[in-house]
Amino acid sequence: MTSKKKVPLRKCAATGEMLPKKDMIRIVRTKEGEVSVDLTGKKSGRGTYVSKTEAAVETAKRQKSIETQLGVSVPNEVYDDLLHAIRREALK
16 A cells, blocks of 8 residues: 655645645745745745746736735745746756
8 A cells, every 4th residue: 555645735825725734835924924935945934835836926026916815915036936936946
């Protein structure tokens, strides 16, 4: 008998798709209201996920879906960090 390990799914803030957690990038808001990209997925705070595609990041920025999820305004640097992380991973 083979036991398949359950794959944790997360909902993309931009597209609404349910995808495996490893295919997503987490954005976190700390108690202080600071928003940052959480590549480890372990930072404490309120988090939301976006899929690892530039299109999803652009959609999230345009629709302000990350801002809605986290309840704070998201600086452009966070979107730049997301795009940078996606491009860096694409090179691997």
